[in-house]
Amino acid sequence: MNIMQRGVEEILNTISGLPIETIELLRNRISMMLSDKTSTTTPIIEYRKEIQENAQFVCPHCGCDDIIGHGNFKGRKRYKCKGCRKTFNDLSGTSIDKLHKKELWSKYVQCVSEGLTLREAAKESGISYRTSFIWRHKILASLKDIGCYNMEGIVEADETFFLSSEKGNRNIPNRKPRKRGGKATKRGINDEHITVIVSTDRHGEFIAEVTGKGRLTTKQIDAKIGKWIGSGVDVICTDSHRSYEGFAKKKKLKHVKINASKGQHVKDKIYHIQNINSAHGMIKDWMHKFRGGVGDSYLQNYMNWYRVQRKIGVNQEEFIRYALTSNNAFIAGKNIKTHYIIS
Numbered sequence: 001m002n003i004m005q006r007g008v009e010e011i012l013n014t015i016s017g018l019p020i021e022t023i024e025l026l027r028n029r030i031s032m033m034l035s036d037k038t039s040t041t042t043p044i045i046e047y048r049k050e051i052q053e054n055a056q057f058v059c060p061h062c063g064c065d066d067i068i069g070h071g072n073f074k075g076r077k078r079y080k081c082k083g084c085r086k087t088f089n090d091l092s093g094t095s096i097d098k099l100h101k102k103e104l105w106s107k108y109v110q111c112v113s114e115g116l117t118l119r120e121a122a123k124e125s126g127i128s129y130r131t132s133f134i135w136r137h138k139i140l141a142s143l144k145d146i147g148c149y150n151m152e153g154i155v156e157a158d159e160t161f162f163l164s165s166e167k168g169n170r171n172i173p174n175r176k177p178r179k180r181g182g183k184a185t186k187r188g189i190n191d192e193h194i195t196v197i198v199s200t201d202r203h204g205e206f207i208a209e210v211t212g213k214g215r216l217t218t219k220q221i222d223a224k225i226g227k228w229i230g231s232g233v234d235v236i237c238t239d240s241h242r243s244y245e246g247f248a249k250k251k252k253l254k255h256v257k258i259n260a261s262k263g264q265h266v267k268d269k270i271y272h273i274q275n276i277n278s279a280h281g282m283i284k285d286w287m288h289k290f291r292g293g294v295g296d297s298y299l300q301n302y303m304n305w306y307r308v309q310r311k312i313g314v315n316q317e318e319f320i321r322y323a324l325t326s327n328n329a330f331i332a333g334k335n336i337k338t339h340y341i342i343s
C-alpha cells in the first residue's frame with residue numbers, strides 16, 4: 001500500500017465511525033468540491049434531457065405536449081410548441097431559467113439540500129442575500145408535486161395549523177405585525193391561523209398542502225389530496241371533522257373516524273391517524289428553524305421543501321434532479337415578492 005492509499009484508508013476509517021448525518025454531509029461537500037472543478041451547466045442540461053426522456057415533455061408556457069424541434073440558439077437546442085406557437089429551450093420554465101450566474105446554481109441547490117439558512121447559503125455559493133432569497137423560493141416552488149405518487153391502502157389525513165403571518169404581503173392595511181413567537185389572541189380556528197392538510201399512506205407517500213384560512217371544506221380537501229387518491233386506496237382515517245365525511249363519500253371510500261376527544265385512538269387494531277399526528281409534530285419542529293417566521297405566501301414552498309427532504313434526505317444530486325423536473329416554475333416564480341426579505 002503506498003502513502004496515498006494509506007491516507008485514504010485512514011480517512012475512511014475515521015469516517016466510518018461518524019454518525020450517518022455527518023457522512024451524508026461529507027458526501028455533499030465532496031461532490032461540491034468535484035463540481036467546482038467541472039463545468040456546471042453541462043450536467044444540468046444532461047439531467048434535463050434524462051427527465052424529458054422519462055417524463056412527458058410539455059411546453060412551459062401552456063402545458064401542451066405537441067412539440068417540435070426549432071433549431072439551435074447559442075449552442076442550445078430550441079423547441080416550438082404547436083399549441084401556443086411559442087419557442088423555448090431545455091431549461092425554459094425550470095427553476096434555473098432566467099437566472100444570472102447559472103454556474104453557481106448547482107452549488108446553491110446543494111446548500112438548500114443541506115438546509116442551510118439564507119445567509120449561509122448566500123455566503124457558501126457566492127451570491128447576495130437577496131439573490132439567495134429569490135433562488136430559494138424559485139427552487140422550492142418548483143418542487144410542488146414533484147415526487148408525489150398515488151397513495152394506496154390505508155390513508156390518513158388531518159390538518160395542522162400555523163400562525164398566520166403577512167410577511168411578504170404589503171397589501172394588508174391596519175394590521176400590526178405580530179411579535180416573533182407570538183400566540184394567537186383568539187381561541188380556536190380563525191383568520192389568525194393558516195391551515196395545512198397533511199395526508200399519508202402506510203407506504204410512505206406523503207402530502208402537505210396549504211389550504212388557507214378558516215374552516216377546512218370538502219372542496220379544499222378534494223383539491224389538495226383528491227388527485228393522489230387512486231383506485232388503490234381502501235380506507236381513509238381522519239378525525240371527526242365533517243368535511244372529511246363529504247370527501248370520503250365523493251371518493252366512495254370507507255371512512256374511519258377517530259374521535260380522540262372521546263378517548264379513541266385505534267380502531268380494529270389498524271385504523272388510526274398516529275402517523276399523521278407524528279408528522280404534524282415533525283413539521284412543526286422542522287419549521288422552528290425558520291425563526292424569523294414564514295409569510296403565508298411562502299408556507300407552501302416550505303411544505304414542498306419538508307416533503308422532499310423527508311423523501312430523499314440530504315442527497316444533493318437527487319435534490320438537483322427534483323429542482324430541475326418541473327418546467328412550470330415560471331408561474332410559481334412570478335409570485336415571489338422581493339421587497340420583503342426575511343431571514
Ligand SMILES: [Zn+2]
Nearest residue numbers: 059062081084
Ligand atoms: Zn405552448
